[in-house]
Amino acid sequence: METAFAGVLGAMIGSFLNVVTHRVPRRLSIVAPSSRCVSCSTPIKPYDNIPVLSYLLLRGHCRHCRASISPRYPLIEAGTAGLCAAVVADRSGAAGIALGVAMVLLLVPLAFIDLEHRRLPNAITLPGCALAVILGSALDPAGEPTRLIAGAGAGGALLLAALAHPGGMGMGDVKLAAMIGLFLGKPVIPAILIALICGVLVGGVVIARRGVKDGRRTAIPFGPFLAFGAVLALFAGSEILHWYSTTFLH
Ligand SMILES: [Zn+2]
Numbered sequence: 001m002e003t004a005f006a007g008v009l010g011a012m013i014g015s016f017l018n019v020v021t022h023r024v025p026r027r028l029s030i031v032a033p034s035s036r037c038v039s040c041s042t043p044i045k046p047y048d049n050i051p052v053l054s055y056l057l058l059r060g061h062c063r064h065c066r067a068s069i070s071p072r073y074p075l076i077e078a079g080t081a082g083l084c085a086a087v088v089a090d091r092s093g094a095a096g097i098a099l100g101v102a103m104v105l106l107l108v109p110l111a112f113i114d115l116e117h118r119r120l121p122n123a124i125t126l127p128g129c130a131l132a133v134i135l136g137s138a139l140d141p142a143g144e145p146t147r148l149i150a151g152a153g154a155g156g157a158l159l160l161a162a163l164a165h166p167g168g169m170g171m172g173d174v175k176l177a178a179m180i181g182l183f184l185g186k187p188v189i190p191a192i193l194i195a196l197i198c199g200v201l202v203g204g205v206v207i208a209r210r211g212v213k214d215g216r217r218t219a220i221p222f223g224p225f226l227a228f229g230a231v232l233a234l235f236a237g238s239e240i241l242h243w244y245s246t247t248f249l250h
Pocket residue numbers: 037038039040041042062063064065066067
């Protein structure tokens with residue numbers, strides 16, 4: 001029951017995250033004006049703004065100008081719904097659920113903004129770091145020192161990587177890694193390892209398809225990989241850490 005409720009609420013929040021994803025990198029207000037068509041600027045009627053369903057009913061076109069609507073919109077709504085439902089089903093306790101839900105709600109727009117604009121706005125990562133500390137200190141004060149160390153360690157590790165390879169990782173990735181550490185605590189370690197492995201694999205595929213010269217020049221944003229690693233670590237992080245320590249540290 002809670003899972004279904006979290007899913008419906010997640011889809012509605014996902015609809016708002018679409019607004020965030022579109023407007024924050026363009027420095028537009030996320031409150032006003034109300035949602036409108038990106039092509040013809042006609043305000044979208046509430047009955048055409050139902051998450052996922054409206055996209056399917058309108059077959060991906062604006063009711064007014066018939067311009068096609070990006071599949072990113074229903075994807076973000078369905079993805080947010082699925083992630084919120086999964087956090088509520090998987091995690092227990094107010095701290096676990098609040099930290100998990102808040103983190104995925106920040107990661108969804110950050111991943112899509114980085115894909116489109118190749119940057120991770122401070123307007124999301126910095127309040128995200130603050131929110132992690134506030135929620136963590138309020139709901140699980142005993143665990144806060146570990147999360148602070150995880151945030152500083154993750155941010156510090158990526159800062160070293162960014163300084164060693166300018167043009168690879170950016171300062172946005174450093175702040176995002178710190179934010180993920182502040183939400184996850186120790187599982188930030190598998191989160192970053194998963195992100196690095198996926199980044200290398202995808203980079204390899206790009207080089208294989210476009211050749212070494214073009215492939216190296218193709219900038220691949222790292223934020224979506226960090227977000228993916230963080231979500232995997234959120235659900236399986238302690239299992240991965242346990243598996244690692246029992247397999248390799250004996
Ligand atoms: Zn339109």
